[in-house]
Structures are given as structure tokens and as C-alpha cells.
Amino acid sequence: MSECIPLLNTGLRGFTVATTKISDVNGAEGKLIYRGFQAKDLAGKVSFEEVSFLLLYERLPVKSELKDFTAKLAENRKLPPQVIESMKNRPKDALPMDVLMSTISMLADYDPDINDNSHESVIEKGISLISKTATIVATWDRIRNGREPVNPDPEIGHAANFIYMYSGEKPDEELTSFFDTALTLHAEHSFNASTFSARQVASTKAHIFAAVSAGVGSLSGALHGGANTRVMLMLLKIGSADAIDDYINNTLDSGGVIMGLGHAVYQVDDPRALILAPMSKIMGERTGDTRWYDLSKELEKKAKEAFKLKKGIDIFVNVDFYSASLYYYMGIPVDLFTPVFAVSRMAGWVAHVLEEQFAGAAPKPVLYRPESEYIGEYCGKDECVFEEIGERTVTD
Ligand SMILES: CC(C)(COP(=O)(O)OP(=O)(O)OC[C@H]1O[C@@H](n2cnc3c(N)ncnc32)[C@H](O)[C@@H]1OP(=O)(O)O)[C@@H](O)C(=O)NCCC(=O)NCCS
DSSP, X not given: OOSOOOOSSSTTTTOOOOOXXXXXXXXXXXXXXXXXXXXXXXXXXXXXXXXXXXXXXXXXXXXXXXXXXXXXXHHTOSOOHHHHHHHHTSOTTSOHHHHHHHHHHHHGGGOTTTTOOSHHHHHHHHHHHHHHHHHHHHHHHHHHTTOOOOOOOTTSOHHHHHHHHHHSSOOOHHHHHHHHHHHHHHSOOSSOHHHHHHHHHHTTTOOHHHHHHHHHHHHTSTTTTTHHHHHHHHHHHHOSGGGHHHHHXXXXXXXXXXXXXXXXXXSSXXXXXXXXXXXXXXXXXXXXXXXXXXXXXXXXXXXXXXXXXXXXXXXXXXXXXXXXXXXXXTTOOGGGHHHHHHHHHHHHHHHHHHHHHHSOSSSOOOOOOOOOOXXXXXXXXXXXXXXXXXXXXXHO
């Protein structure tokens, strides 16, 4: 038991809990590094498949390796029929993140090597999970809308397959490339809440399905991945530029939160938002309706001014601020924005589970087990009589 606990109720901010070679977020400079590369330099230049390989194998693939990796993703894309059947039995209004979380854990039932915890086997399971996460999200959207699931197409890549499996239509090159870039930008982000959840579960030596489904649960929260859906709902609620001032004032004066602004680490605009914003603009132009992009831009400007005025601080856009309008223009249902985040982040979670279980902090990975300070009741005697603590203790 440690006698001096330096941090309480701080959400571990500023506290380094492990070493990692996977990624780094430099909040002051606005840099996101994947295995030594800035994410902004990879975005649009390498595919999500290449970024996934990079995260898992610590380097970008050569041509033949990429071919094999892509083929492996394609082989793994289909869901077991029993899993699809069980999805069909769920209530149609089940929350997509709940469906994703439980379907991922159900995949463990159909893994013939579930008890094989070797590095090789966990990588295989991880690749399968990266591939199948997209299929689960797309398949659920079909099922809940009373449509038959669309089989993946082995001839097209991961980004195009996701759009094809939920919409039934093959996307063109521009749409594929924008979605692929968005996946690339969301693939990894160091020790954020969901990654820490996945690593914490992995540190118990639980299997990878348990670890990454914990990641999905954590990502579903409003202050984490759930923010992108809420950004779009906020834009729809504001509706037009002339309502922005009132919205900002009402929200800030009532102690509310403006979604898509602020970040636990970045002290400048999120580098990912800077790439997503122009893509949102182009997609808006493509659909002939730049309203949501324009509204986001104006909201960003006015919110930054209002934070300075009312709170005396600078506020910055985070990744969710422009991904919301981008996904909306792509025709992705608003409540699938966060599951789409998970489709991408699965690559990062898998890399972290591997690192936690096989190459974690020296000398060897350890079970996370923080302390807490008890501030509840205590009768103050060597032997407590229940009645002295309170009647509810006895009866509840
Ligand atoms: C992400 C978030 C939880 C980080 O919060 P944080 O670590 O407290 O951020 P900061 O320390 O920079 O906040 C400084 C102040 O600005 C406030 N603030 C930060 N972001 C805000 C937002 N989006 N809306 C209103 N106020 C905000 C904080 O509450 C804090 O106010 P206080 O000093 O009166 O307590 C917060 O910015 C937030 O809730 N953002 C909206 C949700 C979102 O977009 N999440 C996705 C993150 S990728």
C-alpha cells in the first residue's frame, strides 16, 4: 500500500502509466505520431490497411506484405452465420455501440483457437477483429432497417467494403479515398480512455475479444468517441448560422459543453481536424449542400471568441468537430458515427493489446492495479457492529 498518493480524482491526467512504442500525442505542438510517422503525413498517402500493418508490425509493409495482409483481411471479413442470426434477433432499436460490443465478444465463441494465447494467435485474432468490426457495424445497419446483409467484396479494400456493406453500393474513388483517410486518422491515439480500458483488460491476460470489447464500451461515452454523433446532433439543432450566438451563450452560461471542442491533451487545434475540415467542405460541395460545413466553420470561430471572452481561455477543435459533417455528407447514419470510429480504432486497440501482453513496459507487462483512498464510513472500532454503521447496511 503506498503511503503517498500524489494524484486523486484527476483521471490520471499528466500521470505516465506505461511505456509504448505505438504512438505519441504531442499536445503542445499538435503532433500525432504513429510508430515514428506523423499521422498527417500518412493520411491520404497510405491506406488504412497499411496503417494497420504499421501499428501491428512496427513498420510499413513492402508490396508483397501488403498484398498478403490485404488478403488476410478479405478472408476474415465475413461473420459466422450464427453471429448474423443472433444479430437478427436483437431489438431493432438496440444502440449500435452495444451491438458492436456484444457481437465482438460473441466472436470469441466461434474462434477455434480461443485458448491459444500465443503472440502469433493473438495477431491472427487481431487481424480478424480489424476486418470484422467493419462488417458488424455495416451488417447491423442493414438488419435494423429490415434489409439483408451485403456480403463483403474481396476485390475492394477495407474502406470501400464498409461503405458497400452498409449502403449496398460501391463507392467511387473520391468517397473511398476520403473515408480511407478518415479511418487512417482515427486508427490510433495513445493512452486515451478506450485504449487504456483495452490495455487494462489485456493486462489481466484476458483474451483479445474481452479487451477490445471493453475498448468499445469506453469509446461509446459522450466525452470520448460518442462526441462525433453529438456534434452532428448539435449542428442539426442549431440549424442555421443566425442561431449560433444563442446556442453558444445558452450552453456556456448554463455550464454545458459544446461538443467537438476541447481535448484532454491537445492545446492547439487537433491535427486530424485540420485534415478532416477540407474533406468535409469538398463533400459538402459534392452533395450540393455546404450548410453543415459552413455552420461548423462559423461555430468554431464564434465559440473560440466566446471561450476567450467568458472563460478567459483558448479552446480548440478536436477530431470530432469536422468528422461529424464529413460522415453526414457521406450518408453515414448519425448514430453510426461512433461505431465507425471503432471500425478504425480497432487497429490501435489490437496493437495495444499485443504490446501489453507481449512487449509492454520493461521488464515485463504488469497487471494494472491502482490505489484508491477510502473516504466512506467506518465505525472506528476493531470490530464494528452493523447497527452502528447504519440500519441500511443491515437491511439493503
Ligand atoms: C474533452 C474534454 C472532456 C476535456 O476536458 P478538460 O480536460 O477539462 O479540458 P480543459 O482542462 O482544457 O478545460 C478547461 C476549461 O474549459 C472547459 N471546457 C473544455 N471543453 C469544453 C467544451 N467543449 N465546452 C464547454 N466547456 C469546455 C472545461 O470544463 C474547463 O472549465 P473549468 O476550468 O471551468 O472547469 C472537454 O473538452 C469536453 O468535454 N469536450 C467536449 C466533448 C468532446 O468533444 N469530446 C471529444 C474529445 S476528443
